[in-house]
Amino acid sequence: MRIIVILGRVLDPRGIVVNRRAGRIFVNREEYILQPADRCALEAALRIKEANGAEVVVLPRALLPDDDILRQALARGADRAIYIAGKPMPLPDDGVMVRVLKAAVERLGGADLLFTGATTLDTGQGQLGPRLAEALGWPQIVGAWTAEVADGAVRAVQRDGSGFVWVEAPLPAVVTFVPGALKLRYPDGRRLINIYRNVGEIAAALERWEAKDLVAPEELAPMLERRGQEFPPERERGVRLTGSLEEIARSAADALRAHLPR
Amino acid sequence: MDASFLDLLMAQQEEVTEAEGGGGIWVVADVVNGEIAPVTLEAIGAARNLAGALGAYVYAVLLGDGVSDLAQTLYQAGADGVRVADHPSLASFAVEPYLEVLTALFQAEGPEVILFGATRQGQELAPRVAQRLGGGLIEHVTAMTLDEATRTVQAAVPIYGGEYFEVVACPQARPQVLTVEPGAFPMPFIDKYRKGEPRMVEVAPVEPRVRVLGPAEGFTPPEVPLAQAPVIVAAGRRAGDFSLVERLAAALGGRVAGDRGARDAGWIGADKVIDLRGVVVAPQVYVAVGIRGDTYHNAAVENSRFILAIHPDPTAPIFRLADLCIEADPQEVLPALLSALEA
Structure with missing residues (x-):
């Protein structure tokens, strides 16, 4: 069985400061981390590998300037990682990446499962998994909390209203995971050192493919175009609520409702 | 003014009649507990604003079982036309049956812009519709303007949960598919006197490949730190x-x-x-x-x-x-x- 995991990176939000008045973003510490939802996808794949036996192959969700997250995945137990070299896009453009990834999956000789994150930390995009499912003609399970494989099918826990349900899809299938669903294991120290020093068997597990060899150059043209940035108004702090206790409580309740996560 | 006279005046409003010729802005309705979800009405309101600048009509698509009566709500919110796919196979949301109906409809109608609510249904369907039709998709949109020269929707999407917004557009690919964040757009005026005759869509039942096995007894999600x-x-x-x-x-x-x-x-x-x-x-x-x-x-x-x-x-x-x-x-x-x- 082969499980392909699509991993992305994101600029650590703790390193950036948004100045609403100046309308500028200051990057104080340029540090990239694995997309939180993609971390869960990798952990789910590694657990199935341990339980059922599988080859875990890692692909990037964008054309990246470096292969750091792929090395991180290899250190955690992935069997193979493919760095797809190409000109990085100015915006995450899943409509374009799906062409590259579909070609990569086909060049790998297909797979039984394709795991990725259900959303990204920065843009909140969740289209890559369903787009890949459509491109490959596979069923999809979106927003899984855990997954297991049995009898030629993948079973996953998905939120349904206020509860959770088991859902099942025949293989091959695409499964996307919610952030925080599974805790990604720590890297193995020896593998980590070897993959960064390019020594041992693990060094051969990291391959480099060229995007232009997978798809025609015109298919790499971005679909999305940045047209500007907008900043929310500056926060007005220290607003005191006045009135009767009921009026104050009602105003506070309305404000809380407006700011609660949906 | 006497309210009853106003009622009489409004009641004389003609039925909404549809223009032929395809294109337009299409809103895919979300039905929750037998009612149209607020985000769908908000999306119709946002579509109306775009339609004015674009010179286009606003259409809504309603899918489900026994949902035909809800079509009038979509007219009242501002839809110029409504398509209804009412079939037992669409009783609960599943990707494949919904996708087949929508893509067949959109391939026939050639929409310019398609709006979904950024709900579970929208987030599962919108990427597949965009992929099948070769369109671009912008997710979690909180504001929209129109680049009239290229008839392109420019959409603001929140970054890091709303720390700031990127304004993005999809000028090359058509249709332009967008998912609209619930609560981001104002609820439109519901004109109770506006009405129309929805067109029924033929539904060929499709078996969903993903099956719900039942409740996940004993499953508790990990506690967030x-x-x-x-x-x-x-x-x-x-x-x-x-x-x-x-x-x-x-x-x-x-x-x-x-x-x-x-x-x-x-x-x-x-x-x-x-x-x-x-x-x-x-x-x-x-x-x-x-x-x-x-x-x-x-x-x-x-x-x-x-x-x-x-x-x-x-x-x-x-x-x-x-x-x-x-x-x-x-x-x-x-x-x-x-x-x-x-x-």
């Missing part, structure tokens, strides 16, 4: 009755925490102390109940998206940081706040 919790209600030395703090946290779906005063009072453990020396947080909502707000505490919560502070001392430093301040005893405020939240 306090540092990543989206809603936190924290108690301080002046919180009074701690059970009210716990009730408020439950009402908001949040986590209970506190400052060092709460730990000293024995209400919370050391792992729940919010402080530079303890846990540093940045939730979407932070409620400080009876917390005075010393330097260490305030520095640990300053990146919270919205802070409500309740403290009887008007000089409490937490009030300089909070968005909304209530100068009162938490023991008096919390019961009233709980009642207001339950109302």
